[in-house]
Amino acid sequence: MRDFSQDHRWLSVNTATIRKSQGVDLPLAQIIDACARRGIRAISPWRDQVAAAGLNNVAKLVRDHQMELSGYCRGGMFTSEGAREDNRRAVDEAAQLGAACLVLVVGALPGALQGRAAHKDIALARNQVRDGIGELLDYARTARMPLAIEPLHPMYAADRACINTMEHALDVCDELDPYRSGSIGVAVDVYHVWWDPKLEQQVERAGGKRLLAFHVCDWLTPTTDLLNDRGMMGDGVIDIPKIRGWVEAQGFAGYSEVEIFSTGNWWQRGHGEVLDTCIARHKAAV
């Protein structure tokens, strides 16, 4: 297991973490600049931020700062209309930016995110998701862009992602890519999977070929909002080093990506303070 205590060379910042700074939207160029000035070597940007800044501009900024992308957020939503074309564009963008993988938040019951689920058949949604990933995988292979299925916490099963465990995600990977080509795998976000009694076993099952990304934050007690009350590493109950140990034992040697949605706390602070805290906690609590 790598020693993170001395420096932050393996820290990546998911740009959602500081997309709001003291309640105001922070442009991606400023986020990149703030990270680069602190010696943060990698980010994972969101598509809407990239679109707002301009894809070519972002690609140049990333190059100029010699920055890596630990992932690109995000493709998926396979049960929504227009997903096929939109996901292909996401693959192309990820490829242009040189991302390590395209993260997939796979979608769930159509309409549920808008509070009007079109049906209640989660098994049907799961089949559609599997088929959608399979179709996208053919396209992503030609672009040499690995797809990382992110199992989301079961509290998002209705409206955001109906793949909610590592076991399920890996079942899909095994079905679509039985020979472990490296073209598809999982993004392990401790927030989503820390509770799973089969986590260690499934990380072992995944192996290095399927472990494409590692995301960190923390689970607060109490958690006051289902979406936007994630904690800074060390402020919650997740034993992050233990999980990182399992992941690295399989050969994962990529970045540890901080992804914090926090309406009430971190998004109210200055982005500099947030990044400095990320660096400190990356050393102390990851």
Add this chain to the structure above:
Amino acid sequence: MRDFSQDHRWLSVNTATIRKSQGVDLPLAQIIDACARRGIRAISPWRDQVAAAGLNNVAKLVRDHQMELSGYCRGGMFTSEGAREDNRRAVDEAAQLGAACLVLVVGALPGALQGRAAHKDIALARNQVRDGIGELLDYARTARMPLAIEPLHPMYAADRACINTMEHALDVCDELDPYRSGSIGVAVDVYHVWWDPKLEQQVERAGGKRLLAFHVCDWLTPTTDLLNDRGMMGDGVIDIPKIRGWVEAQGFAGYSEVEIFSTGNWWQRGHGEVLDTCIARHKAAV
């Protein structure tokens, strides 16, 4: 699968559902009376409500109304101090009231419910929980009181219950009671388990001997509170009849127990309206 559309003979009301009526605490005697007047044949009361009304009084009320208890809420919290003695008292109370089972909310990281987790070792908590259930089981067998492990939704893994899937609950049952004596099993609450891709498989694995209780409510989109925003059956995304079909296919022939915690909606209404709605939805959406 039983036809629920014509009457509500298999409806049970968990007393939490109307423990608050228009924001005010409703005494258990009044709850029992309101249920009995509507031909509701079963309830599942909470220990604090029973204590407030007096155990002997409640036992008499239940007898006088020829009411059954689909369960008794609740034992568990095995990682908390004093759990051993308190759980034995819960078994005794359940036995005196003639409950079908004692429902176990097993507990999780000590102190987490108070926002100060004593440690982050969920595997340790799970071992303590298994040992605690095993010890209580010896006592419960002598009292002939079945223990029903209730796997709680993974969003409660830190602070309320570290058994979060049917699979895990059944692993514990198999370890403690390999011969399926009927002394231990699970309470299947659709709110906690509906998302699980292995639910059908694990209900089959459980079989009639291990299926001790069936709880219903609904998952709302959006859900605005992790604890107290449960929906009335039919208002959310859970395909309740499908799950009931799986459970009954294993021989379960008990009550369908409505358990709704709802600070913002149902607890603001009159208890009569809530009970009438439970009856209607039991026929239409369960």
